[in-house]
Amino acid sequence: MGQQIRDAFFGALAIRQLRGINETEVRVKLPEHERKDLNNLEDFVIQTPGGAIVPLNEVVKVTQGETFTSINRRDGKRVINVGMDVEPDNAQTRVLESIREEVLPQLRADFPGLTWTFEGSQAEMRESTQALWSGFALAMLIIYSLLAIALNNYAQPLIVMFAIPFGIVGAVIGHILLGYDLSLVSLMGVIALSGVVVNDSLIMIDYANKNRGDLPAFNSILQAGVRRFRPIVLTTLTTFGGLTPIILETSRQARQLIPMAISLGFGIVFATAIILVIVPCLYMIMDDLLKAINKNPLPEVDESQVETVV
Numbered sequence: 503m504g505q506q507i508r509d510a511f512f513g514a515l516a517i518r519q520l521r522g523i524n525e526t527e528v529r530v531k532l533p534e535h536e537r538k539d540l541n542n543l544e545d546f547v548i549q550t551p552g553g554a555i556v557p558l559n560e561v562v563k564v565t566q567g568e569t570f571t572s573i574n575r576r577d578g579k580r581v582i583n584v585g586m587d588v589e590p591d592n593a594q595t596r597v598l599e600s601i602r603e604e605v606l607p608q609l610r611a612d613f614p615g616l617t618w619t620f621e622g623s624q625a626e627m628r629e630s631t632q633a634l635w636s637g638f639a640l641a642m643l644i645i646y647s648l649l650a651i652a653l654n655n656y657a658q659p660l661i662v663m664f665a666i667p668f669g670i671v672g673a674v675i676g677h678i679l680l681g682y683d684l685s686l687v688s689l690m691g692v693i694a695l696s697g698v699v700v701n702d703s704l705i706m707i708d709y710a711n712k713n714r715g716d717l718p719a720f721n722s723i724l725q726a727g728v729r730r731f732r733p734i735v736l737t738t739l740t741t742f743g744g745l746t747p748i749i750l751e752t753s754r755q756a757r758q759l760i761p762m763a764i765s766l767g768f769g770i771v772f773a774t775a776i777i778l779v780i781v782p783c784l785y786m787i788m789d790d791l792l793k794a795i796n797k798n799p800l801p802e803v804d805e806s807q808v809e810t811v812v
Contacts, residue, residue: 503562506548511537540566583621595683630686638693642666645700652704653711657792661784662703665773668780669699672772673765680749682761691765698741698766699773702734703781710785719789723782731778738774742767 513529520526536542546558558564574581588594598620610616642663649659673692677684710719710726717725745767748759 503548507546507558510546579617595685631689634686634689634693638696641693641696645697649700649704653707657788658707658711661781661788662700662707664780664784665699665703665777666696668776669695669769669773673769675772676764676768677761679768680764682764685761687758688761688765691762692769694762695766695769695773699770699777702737702774702777705733706730706777706781707785719786723785727778727782734774734778738770742771 509530510532513531515527516530517528518525519528531537532542543558543564547555548558548561549555550561570582574583586597588597606618646659646663649662650656653659653662670692673688673695674684677688682688706723706726709730710722713722713725745763748756748763749767751760
């Protein structure tokens with residue numbers, strides 16, 4: 503019965519004809535207008551094993567449903583590809599998170615043994631993210647090496663680079679405030695931010711080191727904070743001001759660049775606010791640690807003979 507229905511709609515092979523190196527199949531099936539209308543199944547007749555002709559509805563129960571047009575397998579397992587379009591585009595991360603945490607676990611509970619992978623743009627994003635983190639690690643190593651050479655010290659570069667995590671926090675806060683999801687472009691902005699936020703703490707540490715020959719550690723870092731406060735704040739404000747037009751842009755062409763601008767702008771603002779407080783504290787902590795383990799810190803000066811400039 504199934505074979506007769508298949509022959510009627512798909513075609514029964516009547517003959518194969520060779521034409522040169524190509525083989526042509528000739529199939530016999532219902533006219534096209536009958537194959538396109540499912541109502542014709544009510545009038546469809548089949549032949550029983552005894553040779554009798556009976557209507558299809560007398561021997562089967564017909565129910566309408568959905569099925570797959572093709573069955574694909576990979577490594578012996580059936581594979582189904584599911585795609586979707588997300589509107590608006592910036593909600594893609596939230597949609598995927600909901601699928602991972604709610605939909606897929608329920609499907610696995612209903613169908614044990616079910617597995618899934620995210621392919622397409624998600625697979626490309628995973629590969630790009632891995633490449634970005636590898637480049638980020640290499641960039642951190644290069645930044646540390648350059649700072650160690652410039653400061654002639656292996657510990658102080660860690661103080662300078664301590665501002666990088668706070669820049670990342672600022673980038674995340676900026677995305678939350680403006681309603682954007684973290685994306686691959688956002689990560690690119692975070693990596694670019696890492697090379698920018700070290701500037702503020704670097705000029706503060708460098709100025710403090712120049713005064714260590716004449717001043718104790720506390721007075722050196724205090725003067726560094728006072729003397730470098732204006733250039734640090736101006737650098738941050740001008741950087742954020744230059745990125746503000748991109749952040750506030752509403753055109754479709756600029757939407758791809760907005761997450762990167764948010765990471766850079768809000769990251770450097772947040773990091774600067776932390777740098778002005780945390781870097782002097784870390785500078786004093788490191789000086790105390792060097793004294794405690796007898797690493798020959800820079801010579802101190804009698805504080806009674808030093809006049810603090812504010």
